[in-house]
Amino acid sequence: MTKEQIRAIALGIFRKNDAILVFEGYNPITKKFFYRPLGGGIEFGEYGHQTLAREMKEELNVEVTNLRYLATVQNIFNDGIRRGHEIVQLYEGEFTDPTIYERTDLEAHENDGTIFKVVWKPLADFKPGEPSLYPNGLLELLMHCH
Numbered sequence: 001m002t003k004e005q006i007r008a009i010a011l012g013i014f015r016k017n018d019a020i021l022v023f024e025g026y027n028p029i030t031k032k033f034f035y036r037p038l039g040g041g042i043e044f045g046e047y048g049h050q051t052l053a054r055e056m057k058e059e060l061n062v063e064v065t066n067l068r069y070l071a072t073v074q075n076i077f078n079d080g081i082r083r084g085h086e087i088v089q090l091y092e093g094e095f096t097d098p099t100i101y102e103r104t105d106l107e108a109h110e111n112d113g114t115i116f117k118v119v120w121k122p123l124a125d126f127k128p129g130e131p132s133l134y135p136n137g138l139l140e141l142l143m144h145c146h
Contacts, residue, residue, distance in 0.1 A: 009089070011037040038056065
């Protein structure tokens with residue numbers, strides 16, 4: 001049994017018109033797709049914006065610019081496999097390579113070699129109160145920020 005602990009992460013909001021860039025996952029318990037902005041765990045001695053820049057380089061091999069802090073939210077969840085508790089720093093930013101905004105075949109790579117699907121998803125595809133965009137409260141935040 002692993003010790004439950006709070007995890008600090010930084011996630012990036014990258015916009016293309018009315019869409020945001022998100023990881024697409026599938027929950028086999030609920031049999032539903034879910035989406036989350038890209039990013040990852042904040043390492044000791046690292047600020048959130050540094051984490052996001054590092055993660056985008058590692059996962060998509062892209063550079064980011066104009067990172068702006070949006071908010072900090074908490075995400076407490078049980079995905080059917082484990083319980084989780086995250087403190088999430090959210091940043092909005094841009095990619096230095098404009099061709100990223102035109103691509104539809106994006107894949108991100110984890111350090112362990114895992115590849116996952118990344119998509120530009122219109123905000124209109126998400127419905128308030130319907131848990132498909134994580135962390136919780138992100139959709140409402142984005143609807144008020146834009």
